[in-house]
Amino acid sequence: MLRDAFPEDFGLAGSLWTRQSVLGLVEQTYGIPLSVPGIARYLRAWGLAPREPVDRACALCAMAVVQWQSDRYPEILQAAQLERADLYWAGRTRLHGVSPATEVVAAVSTRGWVRFLVTGETALPREFLSRLASQAGRDVHVVVDGSWATTEWPRRIPDGVVLHALPTCERGR
Template sequence: MRLDSARLSGGDARRGSLGDARRQAAHWCRRNRAGGDGTVAAARRRYGVLTRAQELRLIETIRDRFPDQLKLTGPLWSRQTVAALVERLYGIPLSPAATARYLRAWGLTPREPVDRACPLCAASVVRWQAQEYQAISHTAQRQRAELCWAGKTRLHGVTPATDVVSAVSARGRIRFMVTTEADLPREFLTRLLPTSGRPAHVIVDGSWSCTEWPRRVPEGVVLHALPTCERGR
């Protein structure tokens, strides 16, 4: 509920207004990340070889499931496993380029760190990238660890409400899951761990607040928070 500054003392009114402004900025910032850039409306897609009904069935098939649960290779979804599932479901050999178009429409594209923030957070992210990210990157290299960026986008035109949770490696490799879970899924983080047993460093954008991270982070996974309005600057 908005504070009425006329009913506050001068100092309290200023603090109340500032607090409101910060909350509103954080709310807008989060909406911008979760639903503004890179989201998809399945009903509006016009290209590709799948009909809308086929695409929706594809999403329904992989929602809250992993490839190995459908007897496909890989702990998380990728361009290759999506193409394999499309051929199984519809007998359609989806080309790598066509598969990539679908994934881009679902919001699965490599992004620069500053592109993962709203304009209010951009300066903080630039400073963070020049300082803290360098230390994270050096640690990952020393440990020969997986280093990736995690975020999510909302799939519009899909019921129930569904998000694509993705991880993009430093080399541009994209892995993802489609889920109705609002919090950062623990199982997703577990499946990011390399089979070699090495650790995984995951930079989490503002798609989730820290309270939405798993209470027990999987062993071997190290989470790093990208600066956002909610987390301070």
């Protein structure tokens, strides 16, 4: 139901999926009362769980990510704070237990908010970034993990979005 759909397609609030919107969809569609922690457990089982920056890197890039966190990340965090922007960490994963193969593009904010899109698209979706900024209601800085090479990023970045690349073997430092 979530693939290539948005909460508003089901009359729910929000422009991207959240724990709360999935909870609303389950209750609306199946009449099953669940809690937000219960939905969070389901999402985690499907592969949608926050990950640490080093977990987002391959073994060869781990040291570059640790160095990046100490050198570059404080500048990004400070810039986001000065602009009163939200800061998200974005990546993609394959949804577990679903056929055909389905990608999930997810962003987790430094405040713990989880926003995601279930899609078949393999490039970093411009619409995801645009909706992320609109749902936040302010500018967003997004640290993008190695799920996408920079060549797979949108050619035109939506207004209000600043992208930052986490180091990977493909991009170098």
